[in-house]
Amino acid sequence: MDPTKKTIVVFSGDLDRLMAAFIIAVGAAAMGNEVTMFFTFWGLNALRRDNPPAVKKDFMSRMFGWMMPRGARKAKLSKLNMGGMGTAMMKRVMRNKNVASVDELIGQAQDLGVRLIACTMSMDVMGIKQEELIEGIELGGVASYLGSADEANVNLFI
Amino acid sequence: MDPTKKTIVVFSGDLDRLMAAFIIAVGAAAMGNEVTMFFTFWGLNALRRDNPPAVKKDFMSRMFGWMMPRGARKAKLSKLNMGGMGTAMMKRVMRNKNVASVDELIGQAQDLGVRLIACTMSMDVMGIKQEELIEGIELGGVASYLGSADEANVNLFI
Amino acid sequence: MDPTKKTIVVFSGDLDRLMAAFIIAVGAAAMGNEVTMFFTFWGLNALRRDNPPAVKKDFMSRMFGWMMPRGARKAKLSKLNMGGMGTAMMKRVMRNKNVASVDELIGQAQDLGVRLIACTMSMDVMGIKQEELIEGIELGGVASYLGSADEANVNLFI
Numbered sequence: 440m441d442p443t444k445k446t447i448v449v450f451s452g453d454l455d456r457l458m459a460a461f462i463i464a465v466g467a468a469a470m471g472n473e474v475t476m477f478f479t480f481w482g483l484n485a486l487r488r489d490n491p492p493a494v495k496k497d498f499m500s501r502m503f504g505w506m507m508p509r510g511a512r513k514a515k516l517s518k519l520n521m522g523g524m525g526t527a528m529m530k531r532v533m534r535n536k537n538v539a540s541v542d543e544l545i546g547q548a549q550d551l552g553v554r555l556i557a558c559t560m561s562m563d564v565m566g567i568k569q570e571e572l573i574e575g576i577e578l579g580g581v582a583s584y585l586g587s588a589d590e591a592n593v594n595l596f597i
Numbered sequence: 598m599d600p601t602k603k604t605i606v607v608f609s610g611d612l613d614r615l616m617a618a619f620i621i622a623v624g625a626a627a628m629g630n631e632v633t634m635f636f637t638f639w640g641l642n643a644l645r646r647d648n649p650p651a652v653k654k655d656f657m658s659r660m661f662g663w664m665m666p667r668g669a670r671k672a673k674l675s676k677l678n679m680g681g682m683g684t685a686m687m688k689r690v691m692r693n694k695n696v697a698s699v700d701e702l703i704g705q706a707q708d709l710g711v712r713l714i715a716c717t718m719s720m721d722v723m724g725i726k727q728e729e730l731i732e733g734i735e736l737g738g739v740a741s742y743l744g745s746a747d748e749a750n751v752n753l754f755i
Numbered sequence: 756m757d758p759t760k761k762t763i764v765v766f767s768g769d770l771d772r773l774m775a776a777f778i779i780a781v782g783a784a785a786m787g788n789e790v791t792m793f794f795t796f797w798g799l800n801a802l803r804r805d806n807p808p809a810v811k812k813d814f815m816s817r818m819f820g821w822m823m824p825r826g827a828r829k830a831k832l833s834k835l836n837m838g839g840m841g842t843a844m845m846k847r848v849m850r851n852k853n854v855a856s857v858d859e860l861i862g863q864a865q866d867l868g869v870r871l872i873a874c875t876m877s878m879d880v881m882g883i884k885q886e887e888l889i890e891g892i893e894l895g896g897v898a899s900y901l902g903s904a905d906e907a908n909v910n911l912f913i
Contacts, residue, residue, distance in 0.1 A: 481676055
């Protein structure tokens with residue numbers, strides 16, 4: 440076990456939970472930790488790029504692709520969303536208070552060497568291809584997660 | 598602390614979170630870990646059997662019993678449920694991609710020696726009796742959870 | 756790493772998740788652990804006092820203050836709330852079964868020396884001032900959380 444390693448499973452795609460996950464990850468990386476984040480289920484959507492290249496998909500994958508938010512900028516609050524009004528209000532307040540957006544936090548995390556790993560099983564089920572994700576994302580499965588978690592001293596599921 | 602022990606508190610009864618919890622648990626057990634899962638609050642519903650024997654219950658317990666899903670097969674997605682349509686769609690895709698269902702994962706977990714512990718306080722509050730749970734479930738309280746967590750190197754709350 | 760230290764990030768303000776967080780915290784403290792709880796985002800609402808002194812706030816902060824529950828007594832179940840009916844039912848059952856309320860659990864936690872830390876960034880974003888929180892709450896940021904988590908052997912995100 441290494442006291443400078445941390446892992447976070449990012450299961451949720453909610454704006455507020457993504458904020459929490461990245462604030463902890465960026466904070467830990469800035470303090471010299473090796474941080475690994477695993478994006479699974481709805482969390483995977485945070486890594487989708489805005490204008491993905493056209494990829495061949497079956498009908499179900501196309502449906503999931505349409506229904507799920509493409510990128511962190513489309514993420515909504517888990518509470519008080521109120522048809523998008525609460526989310527817009529929260530984002531505006533955060534901008535006014537100089538709190539970084541999730542997109543900015545992803546950039547900071549990558550600059551600080553945080554490893555962002557997309558869960559291959561979730562990609563398969565949701566029909567998301569690697570070229571639809573932002574740059575710099577690794578792919579991995581549950582064994583890869585467990586390998587990292589075994590070496591870390593803080594492991595969170597968000 | 599033992600690097601081959603893991604614990605997971607399964608608080609949620611959502612299909613997607615149950616999937617995540619069991620995929621991690623089964624993966625860890627397959628890699629030689631001793632895994633203990635504590636089912637509390639809504640997570641307890643995943644362990645309810647389909648055709649429970651008749652048990653005497655007070656009015657409130659009967660109400661909770663009716664309102665909550667009986668078994669993992671009745672669990673719904675936390676997002677995109679859309680009146681059951683999204684959940685059905687996700688289940689179909691998972692079947693097509695040969696992803697095990699939660700029921701199958703519970704069986705695999707038990708075969709691999711994962712300990713499944715039902716939280717006694719939750720059982721008391723929700724009025725669920727041991728004979729309403731599937732076979733092979735242990736009962737325990739918060740002290741039992743903390744005892745296991747103290748020995749483990751990965752502890753998740755899902 | 757100290758096997759008698761535990762941390763819990765309390766992100767959620769849902770009644771059921773608050774119950775789970777405090778039952779684990781109080782249980783661990785009663786067994787001799789040093790427990791630190793970090794209240795962030797919706798979790799912060801659990802620490803708001805019922806009759807706060809008048810504080811100057813900008814429009815957005817006032818809006819957030821109105822929309823979010825003031826104190827744990829106003830918290831709702833994450834599931835089966837059913838317009839408040841499910842929450843009321845659950846609270847009544849818990850009282851009948853002699854399960855402590857979240858308010859009582861907060862008191863027990865404080866009596867047992869559990870450190871309750873409010874996330875300063877969340878306070879800033881939501882426009883909540885220290886004098887609006889109950890007595891005995893410390894303030895801290897992500898670095899303070901990571902410092903505690905590094906020393907603990909169990910770290911949960913709820």
